[in-house]
Amino acid sequence: MSHEFSPATRVVAAGRPPRVPGAPVGPAVTFTSTYVAGEAPAYGRFGNPTWTELEDALGELEGGRALSFASGMAAIAAALSLTPERATVVAPQHCYNGTGALLSQYAEQRGWQVRRAPIEDTSAYVQAMAGADVVWLESPTNPMLEIADLRALCDAARAHGAISVCDNTFATPLDQRPLESGADLVMHSVTKYLAGHSDLVLGAVVVGDDALHERLLAHRTLHGGIPGPMEAWLALRGLRTLHVRWDRACDNARVLAQRLATHPAVSRVRYPDRGAMIAIELGGDQAAAEALERAVEVWLPSTSLGGVESMLERRRRHPTEPPTVPADLVRLSVGIEDVEDLWRDLDAALRRSRACAPAT
Numbered sequence: 001m002s003h004e005f006s007p008a009t010r011v012v013a014a015g016r017p018p019r020v021p022g023a024p025v026g027p028a029v030t031f032t033s034t035y036v037a038g039e040a041p042a043y044g045r046f047g048n049p050t051w052t053e054l055e056d057a058l059g060e061l062e063g064g065r066a067l068s069f070a071s072g073m074a075a076i077a078a079a080l081s082l083t084p085e086r087a088t089v090v091a092p093q094h095c096y097n098g099t100g101a102l103l104s105q106y107a108e109q110r111g112w113q114v115r116r117a118p119i120e121d122t123s124a125y126v127q128a129m130a131g132a133d134v135v136w137l138e139s140p141t142n143p144m145l146e147i148a149d150l151r152a153l154c155d156a157a158r159a160h161g162a163i164s165v166c167d168n169t170f171a172t173p174l175d176q177r178p179l180e181s182g183a184d185l186v187m188h189s190v191t192k193y194l195a196g197h198s199d200l201v202l203g204a205v206v207v208g209d210d211a212l213h214e215r216l217l218a219h220r221t222l223h224g225g226i227p228g229p230m231e232a233w234l235a236l237r238g239l240r241t242l243h244v245r246w247d248r249a250c251d252n253a254r255v256l257a258q259r260l261a262t263h264p265a266v267s268r269v270r271y272p273d274r275g276a277m278i279a280i281e282l283g284g285d286q287a288a289a290e291a292l293e294r295a296v297e298v299w300l301p302s303t304s305l306g307g308v309e310s311m312l313e314r315r316r317r318h319p320t321e322p323p324t325v326p327a328d329l330v331r332l333s334v335g336i337e338d339v340e341d342l343w344r345d346l347d348a349a350l351r352r353s354r355a356c357a358p359a360t
């Protein structure tokens with residue numbers, strides 16, 4: 001599809017079957033373990049037309065070639081498979097905790113050197129790149145919502161001879177296209193905004209380089225972290241409305257962040273005005289944050305994000321979240337509900353939870 005079209009049009013139009021009279025306008029779900037011999041893909045682990053349609057759409061949105069995986073973590077593992085045996089990796093001090101946990105495991109089991117640095121501090125991050133094989137990027141970060149200067153960091157990674165990988169889950173290609181900023185790989189937890197309905201787990205990587213695409217495809221084929229065809233179909237179905245979901249969720253988040261900033265039960269609001277994620281600190285220890293999780297009625301106390309339904313979670317409930325994430329930090333994934341209903345529910349729950357906070 002022509003690159004003149006805006007992302008709002010592309011999310012709807014990309015990855016359609018060929019326009020042949022009488023053909024369906026959307027893809028079929030291909031449930032098969034194998035194919036009649038003689039032509040690719042030959043076997044169900046090697047390829048599936050339903051993946052291809054999703055990958056065509058994702059590739060077009062990010063400006064590269066996409067490969068889908070069983071989950072975001074499978075996509076992360078694939079990206080990290082591009083490293084030499086004893087890799088040196090620079091990763092954000094705060095990033096998705098699964099990424100951090102996997103890197104820690106590789107450090108322990110494979111002797112990787114993992115350097116964690118504050119990604120919002122460009123010169124500190126660049127300083128950590130000496131001798132690095134991989135520079136991991138995430139912006140905004142999960143759950144602290146720090147913002148990275150992607151262009152500067154990708155340029156520096158290239159100058160250091162390192163591969164740069166950007167987890168674009170929180171931003172989506174509607175907010176930033178890391179390949180255009182110089183990243184070698186973009187990685188997505190499609191589970192979140194792209195699919196958008198909290199009904200599946202799926203991941204993807206997008207690359208600009210054909211040789212990298214080949215290596216990642218070989219990894220997927222051999223390690224077998226393939227998506228199910230139904231998940232791929234649902235993800236593409238969800239992607240079709242990304243633009244309207246994203247706009248509405250971002251509008252809601254802007255209103256809520258503004259009001260939270262003066263709420264008596266909230267001591268700090270982290271909101272970069274890039275997307276629909278907000279992190280709030282309630283002051284004191286974890287009791288008020290836990291009370292908030294119990295007190296909400298419309299908001300769901302759940303550990304995911306990017307769905308149509310608003311969710312919140314005290315992040316330090318996960319032992320893999322580093323201690324630099326405040327114990328009273330609650331991450332809000334703002335959905336597409338009526339913003340006044342979201343505010344009423346959150347405001348009432350915050351006032352109730354405040355009663356549980358220790359007196360200071």
Ligand SMILES: *Cc1c(COP(=O)(O)O)cnc(C)c1O
Pocket residue numbers: 071072073074096098142167169170188189190191192201202203
């Ligand atoms: C959820 C998430 C992942 C992991 O994706 P899964 O689909 O859960 O495997 C990676 N990065 C970020 C930023 C995420 O939010």
